[in-house]
Amino acid sequence: MSEANGEQRAYHGQCFCGEVQFKVSGTPAGMGYCHCDSCRSWSAGPVNAFTLWKPDAVRITRGAEHVGTYNKTPHSYRKWCRTCGGHLFTEHPGLGLTDVYAAVIPDFPYEACVHVHYPESRLPMKDGLPKMQDLPKEMGGSGVTVAE
Numbered sequence: 001m002s003e004a005n006g007e008q009r010a011y012h013g014q015c016f017c018g019e020v021q022f023k024v025s026g027t028p029a030g031m032g033y034c035h036c037d038s039c040r041s042w043s044a045g046p047v048n049a050f051t052l053w054k055p056d057a058v059r060i061t062r063g064a065e066h067v068g069t070y071n072k073t074p075h076s077y078r079k080w081c082r083t084c085g086g087h088l089f090t091e092h093p094g095l096g097l098t099d100v101y102a103a104v105i106p107d108f109p110y111e112a113c114v115h116v117h118y119p120e121s122r123l124p125m126k127d128g129l130p131k132m133q134d135l136p137k138e139m140g141g142s143g144v145t146v147a148e
Helices: 037-043
Strands: 010-014 021-025 030-034 048-053 058-062 067-073 076-081 087-092 097-101
Touching: 037 048, 037 087
Parallel strands: none
Antiparallel strands: 010 021, 021 058, 030 048, 048 097, 067 076, 076 087, 087 097
């Protein structure tokens, strides 16, 4: 999404209390819904809406000192605000991508294109989008789709 003057479109987000603010620039590498147990547990919800960005497209603009990190596995470094506990994003070093939760960038025109880890779903969704057994091949998964 480029502007006429050559600058990339930027979208602003923040944690629940606003202490941590950030922006994402350009176009995400992917968007969709994750149904895995890990994302569901972290988000305390039945599904997680994700947007995936190259790490250099994500920049904390305020409150970096308030960002906490937790990694249960070396595959995901989950980030949140230490002041309010609001979740922000997850760094995925193996994929070279950062998942910025769609809910924390309200002005971003989110449009899901895939469901990942769909067999773990607790909220089946019949929306016509591809349902992946795990991840698409280009993200290191099997690329196997499952029935809606």
